[in-house]
Amino acid sequence: MTEKIVINGGIPLKGTIEVTGAKNAAVAILPATILARGVCVIENLPNIADVLIIKRILAEIGAEVEFEDGTMTVDTTNINTSKVTMNLVKKMRASYYLLGALLSRFGDAEINLPGGCTIGERPIDLHIKGMQALGANVKTEYGRVVANAPDGLRGCDIYMDKVSVGATINVMLASVCAEGQTSIINAAKEPHVVDVANFLVCMGAKIKGAGTDVIRITGVKQLHGCNYSIIPDQIETGTFMIAAAATRGDVTIKNVIPTHMEALTAKLEEMGVTIQEGADFIRVTCDKRPKAVKINTMPYPGFPTDLQQPATVLLSTAQGTSMITETIFESRFKHIKEIRRMGAQITTEDRVAVVEGVERLTGAPVSATDLRAGAALIVAGLMADGTTEIQNVKYIDRGYDHIEDKMRKLGADIRREEVVHTEDDDLY
Numbered sequence: 061m062t063e064k065i066v067i068n069g070g071i072p073l074k075g076t077i078e079v080t081g082a083k084n085a086a087v088a089i090l091p092a093t094i095l096a097r098g099v100c101v102i103e104n105l106p107n108i109a110d111v112l113i114i115k116r117i118l119a120e121i122g123a124e125v126e127f128e129d130g131t132m133t134v135d136t137t138n139i140n141t142s143k144v145t146m147n148l149v150k151k152m153r154a155s156y157y158l159l160g161a162l163l164s165r166f167g168d169a170e171i172n173l174p175g176g177c178t179i180g181e182r183p184i185d186l187h188i189k190g191m192q193a194l195g196a197n198v199k200t201e202y203g204r205v206v207a208n209a210p211d212g213l214r215g216c217d218i219y220m221d222k223v224s225v226g227a228t229i230n231v232m233l234a235s236v237c238a239e240g241q242t243s244i245i246n247a248a249k250e251p252h253v254v255d256v257a258n259f260l261v262c263m264g265a266k267i268k269g270a271g272t273d274v275i276r277i278t279g280v281k282q283l284h285g286c287n288y289s290i291i292p293d294q295i296e297t298g299t300f301m302i303a304a305a306a307t308r309g310d311v312t313i314k315n316v317i318p319t320h321m322e323a324l325t326a327k328l329e330e331m332g333v334t335i336q337e338g339a340d341f342i343r344v345t346c347d348k349r350p351k352a353v354k355i356n357t358m359p360y361p362g363f364p365t366d367l368q369q370p371a372t373v374l375l376s377t378a379q380g381t382s383m384i385t386e387t388i389f390e391s392r393f394k395h396i397k398e399i400r401r402m403g404a405q406i407t408t409e410d411r412v413a414v415v416e417g418v419e420r421l422t423g424a425p426v427s428a429t430d431l432r433a434g435a436a437l438i439v440a441g442l443m444a445d446g447t448t449e450i451q452n453v454k455y456i457d458r459g460y461d462h463i464e465d466k467m468r469k470l471g472a473d474i475r476r477e478e479v480v481h482t483e484d485d486d487l488y
């Protein structure tokens with residue numbers, strides 16, 4: 061069934077909501093369970109499409125998997141293949157983690173090249189270079205990555221040419237049971253990188269330095285099952301913070317780690333938005349048009365690229381001219397074409413967007429091109445006068461756990477409807 065989200069905007073969001081576990085930690089930790097000899101119980105998982113896809117992939121390769129109320133029990137003891145070539149793999153980015161985990165456990169792996177949001181070219185050369193440095197033969201052919209390490213994986217120093225979340229985590233997965241010590245130099249420091257490292261340590265791995273530029277891993281013989289609870293989602297938290305400011309609302313977001321939000325909090329404060337923090341909550345209050353600011357996306361602890369799209373929408377009604385530079389992904393401005401339909405005044409050149417703040421946005425039919433573009437359009441619909449209809453909801457469902465229910469709890473007039481096709485849809 062194809063669905064759309066319909067929003068009657070202009071209502072300030074007010075109240076309290078809780079965020080769920082982090083998508084980008086969940087989609088790495090679930091493949092990491094392949095490394096365990098035993099049962100892993102993973103709590104605080106978001107109920108999102110990407111998690112359900114990994115669950116299906118794990119089940120198809122022989123794992124026993126149960127998922128209920130945010131907790132997944134995974135027993136990977138009887139996985140019977142290191143070949144993961146079903147179409148599901150292409151539906152998400154994080155399937156690249158199957159490569160590191162299967163190679164580590166079986167000494168070989170074959171996976172379809174991953175999919176994920178179309179926000180740039182997104183090569184996986186650093187993942188492959190990392191596996192090769194550990195002693196694996198890796199080739200890409202017929203849309204698949206094929207790797208094997210007949211002599212086993214051996215620890216070494218791996219210098220990352222770019223800071224990459226995926227490559228850092230994948231090399232961690234491949235090296236935790238390699239012989240000797242591996243150092244990942246110029247490693248990514250995102251909260252989900254640290255969460256995956258903590259999970260692996262809980263399984264018996266020896267990892268030091270996660271969250272810094274250099275991660276040192278001493279290989280162990282094998283890992284065991286464990287119980288683990290995923291960290292709160294930094295990007296879901298940020299999306300709610302932005303939506304609160306964008307609708308001139310007053311929202312308390314619970315179950316968060318405020319230090320993960322520092323880059324966004326600083327920018328919101330610079331815009332004139334009031335932020336209050338407690339040990340595990342953030343309250344965002346805004347009663348006027350924010351001030352224009354400059355944003356440069358950067359690896360953590362810089363401003364996250366995943367929040368650039370919703371932030372652009374917030375700035376579309378700021379006072380003054382904002383400048384947003386997207387340094388991570390070369391095609392992450394696709395949402396701008398859509399929010400221009402809602403009255404935003406934004407020009408782009410290469411990786412820079414210049415946002416001339418307008419008084420208000422107006423509702424329009426729009427379409428999500430990727431996950432955070434979809435989240436950005438929800439924020440736009442909530443702040444706009446009139447009705448906004450967002451098509452391609454499937455992208456939003458990849459990463460947000462019942463977002464419209466949470467927004468409704470904050471007073472938003474938002475609903476999901478089935479798309480009824482008309483003859484016009486078939487014209488071209």
Ligand SMILES: CC(=O)N[C@H]1[C@@H](OP(=O)(O)OP(=O)(O)OC[C@H]2O[C@@H](n3ccc(=O)[nH]c3=O)[C@H](O)[C@@H]2O)O[C@H](CO)[C@@H](O)[C@@H]1O
Nearest residue numbers: 084153154182183184185186187222223224225226227388
């Ligand atoms: C599932 C997951 O966790 N997705 C996140 C992950 O994506 P992902 O792991 O794909 O992002 P990376 O951190 O790897 O990408 C950073 C940059 O490095 C480039 N690059 C990456 C790998 C590689 O082998 N070669 C290469 O050139 C990418 O094209 C990009 O320009 O981190 C991104 C950056 O925080 C987030 O936007 C995504 O939400």
Ligand SMILES: C=C(OP(=O)(O)O)C(=O)O
Nearest residue numbers: 153154176177366431432
């Ligand atoms: C880009 C994202 O996801 P993925 O890497 O899974 O495509 C995202 O979560 O914003």
